[in-house]
Amino acid sequence: QVQLVQSGAEVKKPGASVKVSCKASGYTFTSYYMHWVRQAPGQGLEWMGIINPSGGSTSYAQKFQGRVTMTRDTSTSTVYMELSSLRSEDTAVYYCAREMGTIVGDDDAFDIWGQGTMVTVSS
Amino acid sequence: DIQMTQSPSSLSASVGDRVTITCRASQGISNSLAWYQQKPGKAPKLLLYAASRLESGVPSRFSGSGSGTDYTLTISSLQPEDFATYYCQQYYSTPPWTFGQGTKVEIK
Numbered sequence: 001q002v003q004l005v006q007s008g009a010e011v012k013k014p015g016a017s018v019k020v021s022c023k024a025s026g027y028t029f030t031s032y033y034m035h036w037v038r039q040a041p042g043q044g045l046e047w048m049g050i051i052n053p054s055g056g057s058t059s060y061a062q063k064f065q066g067r068v069t070m071t072r073d074t075s076t077s078t079v080y081m082e083l084s085s086l087r088s089e090d091t092a093v094y095y096c097a098r099e100m101g102t103i104v105g106d107d108d109a110f111d112i113w114g115q116g117t118m119v120t121v122s123s
Numbered sequence: 124d125i126q127m128t129q130s131p132s133s134l135s136a137s138v139g140d141r142v143t144i145t146c147r148a149s150q151g152i153s154n155s156l157a158w159y160q161q162k163p164g165k166a167p168k169l170l171l172y173a174a175s176r177l178e179s180g181v182p183s184r185f186s187g188s189g190s191g192t193d194y195t196l197t198i199s200s201l202q203p204e205d206f207a208t209y210y211c212q213q214y215y216s217t218p219p220w221t222f223g224q225g226t227k228v229e230i231k
Binding site for chain 2 (some may be wrong): 035044045046047049050059061062095097100107108109110111113114115116
């Protein structure tokens, strides 16, 4: 079945970096955009960015420009999100989510989500 | 960026009630709107897209309507498993994809 499986929880110190993985299965990896969304404790959903798994192109939310890097490995159908210069406000659950339309279509909603990765930033 | 505003932020309802949640966009989004359900400790789940199209496997008591800037999610008869937080999202003008702040549906 179609699924996204993320890496496990992380605890990092302020100023460090974290890299979260998201492994896709059950569909053609290169045919669907992948997004990253985060959710701070008790808060709403915040879009971070998008990666095209086919060519690797990315677009990031302005808030994260310069601190976030999204990459992919087509050989393992895995996308990665690395966030640097971590601060306490980055404590959140990070989700990968597949955009339901294929990359040749219009922008669309997110139909498949990973289980989430808790990242805790604490000294 | 398009801002999405949901109302109410929370509501209390009983099993069997009809529940309506509203989402307003800061500009017209031409039905490019999705609704998600999120339960505590779980990832969001897509309920509807294109404002009114039901995702596969989602019960028919969920429905969506609207146009222009104003959209509505309706649960026709609230079930115990429907107590959750609901988010709207626009994908008309991207990036960014933007979400509403959420509506928590609680048991009365």
